[in-house]
Amino acid sequence: MAFEDLKNKTVAITGGAGVIGHSLAHGLAENGMNVAILDLDADKAEALAKELSQQHGINSAGIACDVLDKASIEAARDVLVDTFGQLDFLINGAGGNSPEASTEVEQIKADSPDLKGSFFELPEEQFRRTLDLNLMGTVLPSQILGPLLVKQSRGAILNISSMNAYRPLTKIPAYSAGKCAVSNFTEWLAVHLAETGVRVNAIAPGFFLTEQLKFLAFDDKGELTDRYRRVLERTPVHRFGETHELIDPTLFLLSNTSAFITGVILPVDGGFNAYSGV
Ligand SMILES: NC(=O)c1ccc[n+]([C@@H]2O[C@H](COP(=O)([O-])OP(=O)(O)OC[C@H]3O[C@@H](n4cnc5c(N)ncnc54)[C@H](O)[C@@H]3O)[C@@H](O)[C@H]2O)c1
Incomplete structure (x- = not known):
């Protein structure tokens, strides 16, 4: 089997009950990994964990976790260690945009006095929430769960960035800034942990209709x-993109196959990032 070294290893996926998390969880479980689903939506996480164990015969658990709340992540870590004994890999999948942090218009017209739906009317609270969910929602679980990997001197963290990290799309400034920060943090943490044996990479999905x-x-x-x-x-x-197309890039970046790769952000985007439009 490809990625044999991942068999029987334990991976935690934050935001694992979401669309991409669901697909990754099945892909990793199919490869013999034990999977902990850490999600704000505990019911969905538990239902998915049950499905994974039944379909793939691996150990799985759904654990309630708010990636913006340190106490909640610490509690999830304790359940995780009790259940699996150790953690080998962390996927920081919780993140996303929200309509309230998006402008209604792409550009303001020069002759328009009306700023309705523009950047100038974005609520501060919503802007911060989206920025936090993407950046701090990656930083805090890395801080709290990362030491479990460092202790074993092996393993990997995989973050989820976005096309918006390279160049922002219109309408979604908070999400774009948040994902840009996720890519930057991925590189930073990769260097910080390089001598510990723990690698840190990211995938940057293109457009998946989730x-x-x-x-x-x-x-x-x-x-x-x-x-x-x-x-x-x-x-x-x-x-x-189809979400199953994120599975092999994820397995590759977790497994020893990519042992000399750390600090990269891998676009999985059908060429979107490479294309200038001409
Ligand atoms: N969908 C795409 O095309 C796309 C493209 C690029 C990047 N991404 C990124 O991929 C990741 C997953 O996206 P998705 O489309 O599966 O999203 P989704 O909305 O389907 O899933 C997100 C999951 O995160 C959970 N969550 C939300 N806030 C949380 C919190 N505070 N603590 C813990 N869990 C929380 C939700 O309950 C949900 O299960 C996100 O980081 C997203 O930004 C998605």
Whole structure:
């Protein structure tokens, strides 16, 4: 089996009950890994854990965890250690954008006196929440769960960045800034931990039609918006990603196959990031 070294190792996935987390959890469990699903939504996490154990015959647990609350992450760590005895890998998957932290318009017209729906009206609280969820939601679990990996002098942390980290998309300034910070933090932590044997990398998914994106991707009639038509035009392979296409890049970055790779952000994007549009 490819990625044999991952078999029987334990991985924690924050935000694991979400769309991408669900897909990664199945992919990793299929490869014989034990999977802890850490999510704000404890019911969904537990249901997924049950599904993973039944379908793949591995150990799995759904554990309530708020990645923005240190006490909650510490409590999740304790349950995790009680259940699995150790932790080998951490995937920081909790994150995302919210409509309240998004502008309604892409640009302000020079002759428009109306700032409605523009950057100038974004609520501070929502901006901070999105920034925090993506950056601190990656930093805090790394701080609290990372020592379990360092103690074993091996393992890896995998963060989830975004196309927005390279160049921001219109409308979503808080998410863009947050993911840019996630990429930067990935490089920083990789250097900080390099001598411990723990590697730190990220994947940067392109466009996957998951729940978070649907409000931007489809109009009231369920038709693809002009914005997402433009995304397809700018994606050289001319299609959206399927979440299962994130599994092998994840296995690769966790396993010893990539032993000399740390501090990289791997785009999984059908060429979106490479294309200038011309
Ligand atoms: N969907 C895409 O196309 C896409 C593209 C690039 C990057 N990403 C990133 O991939 C990751 C997963 O995205 P997704 O589409 O699966 O999102 P999702 O909304 O389906 O899942 C996110 C999960 O995180 C959980 N969560 C939210 N706040 C939390 C908190 N404070 N503590 C713990 N858990 C929390 C939610 O309960 C949910 O289960 C996110 O970081 C997202 O930004 C997604």
